[in-house]
Amino acid sequence: MDFPRVHDASGVRSDGPLRAVAGPVRGAFAPRRNALAVRRLDRGRALPGGARKEADPGLRLLPARLGAAEDRAPDEPVRPPRLSRRAAALAPSSTTAVARKAKALAATGVDVVDLGLGEPDFPTPDFVGAAGIAAIESGRTRYTDVAGEPALRDAIAEKYRREHGIALSRENVLVTAGAKQAVFNACQVLFEAEDEVALFCPYWVSFPEMVRLSGASPLYVPTELETHWKPIASDLAERATERTRGVILNSPNNPTGAVVEREQLESIVEWCEARDSCMIFDETYDRFLYDGRPHVTAASLREEHPDRIVLTGAASKTWAMTGWRLGWAIASRELIDAMASYQSHSTSNASSISQRAALGALSDPAQTDEAVARMLAEYGRRRETMVSGLAAIPGVRCLLPEGAFYAFADVSALYGAKQVAGSAEFCERLLSETGVAAVPGDAFGEDDCVRFSFAAPLASIEEGVGRIAAWAAAPVRSA
Ligand SMILES: Cc1ncc(COP(=O)(O)O)c(C=O)c1O
Structure with missing residues (x-):
């Protein structure tokens, strides 16, 4: 098949076929086609092994650019790209x-x-680093299951059994790139436009933005210094409306360090269950409580993991692993599947190397x-x-x-x-x-x-x- 002779944008003549697309060339472009710059498909270019690339006779012309944009004067400088409303409204951390x-x-x-900075200034413990190095050396550098390596999911489930006596299976665990992604994924699958999500205030900086990125609106429930910044269930009940579909609670809290009281947590979970609401319980700092205070996790309130709770946690603070980006979400199988699906189209699995390092960390409770x-x-x-x-x-x-x-x-x-x-x-x-x-x-x-x-x-x-x-x-x- 003969291809028309054209000149590319630099004025160099090309005898090759034009870059192709499967669909028809739009009618509006056709009259201007010769004036448009086009990219040449390199017909006849030698390929490795001596093969030659054949042009597909069904290919059609693809303009490399559309000429002067109609809504910009020729001498006007190119404007920066328009940001989506979502991005424009976002406050940087x-x-x-x-x-x-x-x-x-x-x-x-x-x-x-x-x-x-809210980042441990300690090094990642050697035994954890060694597990990461071993992962590289043994070639564990490929994609893993989106939801995480089965052995790591088991080890995370085992952590909850060991520390809180909770029975979970790997289907209740999603491995993420840090607790941040776990909270983000949960917001994406749980909330949408018209929903309100209650945040006890002071809240971690990213919560309101994550809620907004899901389409929902934050609803602030204040806590007070005088009451040690403790979340109080009746304050939530008072402020909530029929649009309140979720609560995000973080204990121990960043920035106040407050730890939620067990009775308050129970009341908040009951409130969620009665209201068809969900709770995201962020326990990123679960190992850092002072004066012998035990950590109360929302998952330990029931024998079975409550359907309406997503727990989020991370290796980041416990093993001083902030840069490794390794966290998790614990939830019902249905929610874990939904979050894994979401993650499969965004970041896929957390780093395979970090997963092995976290497995090393979780498999050694004594050194931890x-x-x-x-x-x-x-x-x-x-x-x-x-x-x-x-x-x-x-x-x-x-x-x-x-x-x-x-x-x-x-x-x-x-x-x-x-x-x-x-x-x-x-x-x-x-x-x-x-x-x-x-x-x-x-x-x-x-x-x-x-x-x-x-x-x-x-x-x-x-x-x-x-x-x-x-x-x-x-x-x-x-x-
Ligand atoms: C309350 C809270 N949640 C989540 C995160 C994010 O943790 P990661 O680094 O594991 O994503 C942080 C980090 O500072 C935090 O303070």
């Missing part, structure tokens, strides 16, 4: 924004004390307990230092957190003296004037507060708290 600012400031030579105990003891020392230092600053109110590794301090009494409008401005001034990075409470829905992370060395905490105290006491600098 404040915690990562603070980290970026702190890094940028440090790059200018400022001695920054970073109390912003030892590693966790070491980290917890160190976090405990830092907690005392940070909270006693902050609470001693006039105008600062701060409770000892029961879990996680954050101090959530009410600094609003300093706003007037520092002439700031709220927590964002407070943190900006704190960073620029003292080099201490912290996350504004408004990112968590509580503008009176600031979150200080004690996942930082003790010396940094002492230095940081000292700088904050001196700054709080100093008169306001004129601009």
Whole structure:
């Protein structure tokens, strides 16, 4: 078959056939076809093994570009792409924004004390790293089942049996790229437009955005410093409407460290069951509770895993594995299947190497307990230092957190003296004037507060708290 001679966009003549598509060339393009740039299909190009590529006689012309766009003047610069409404409405994570600012400031030579990041500063334990290395060396570098390697799903189910006496099977487990993806997937399969999802406030920064990305709207249920930031079931019942289809509860809580009381949790689960609502229970910090407090998991409230609860957890904090991206969701088989289906079209399986590392971690409870105990003891020392230092600053109110590794301090009494409008401005001034990075409470829905992370060395905490105290006491600098 003969192909028309055409010139490509660079003016070079081509004798080859035009790049092809299966469908017909649209009528509107046909008259302009010769004026359009086209890409040549390299007929006759040698292929490996000496074969030659034959043109498909059924192929049709594909314009490489459509010429000048009708809605843009020729001399007008190309506009940036239009963002979807979804993306445009999305607020970037404040915690990562603070980290970026702190890094940028440090790059200018400022001695920054970073109390912003919610990331363990401990290395991943050797026995876990070794399992990851073994995975690479033995070639476990291929796709796994979308829902995760069966052995890892079994090991996660076994963790719940061991720690909480809950009977689960691998069909109740989905392995994800971190707890974040587990919560995200759950929101996607459970909620939709018109739904409301209740969030106890202060909430983890990503919850409201994940709810919005599902099409639903967040419904905020406040908790108070005076009641130790504890979620209270009757507050939820009071605020909920008939559109409230879900609750996201995080215990121990980021940013407050509050641990939900068992009776309150029971009442919230009962409320969900009575209301045809679902609960996502995020227990990312399940191993980090102080003063011997036990972790209460929503799954342990019933003999069978409650159909209306999705538990989310991760290897990220327990084994200091944030960068490995490994988490999980626990739910009924039907919900796990729905989430796996969703994941099959987004990220597929979590990293095969991280899955083997997590399997190594979960298969060795003795070494895990030892590693966790070491980290917890160190976090405990830092907690005392940070909270006693902050609470001693006039105008600062701060409770000892029961879990996680954050101090959530009410600094609003300093706003007037520092002439700031709220927590964002407070943190900006704190960073620029003292080099201490912290996350504004408004990112968590509580503008009176600031979150200080004690996942930082003790010396940094002492230095940081000292700088904050001196700054709080100093008169306001004129601009
Ligand atoms: C409450 C909460 N949930 C989920 C996550 C995300 O965990 P991962 O890193 O495993 O995705 C975090 C991380 O800081 C968190 O604080």
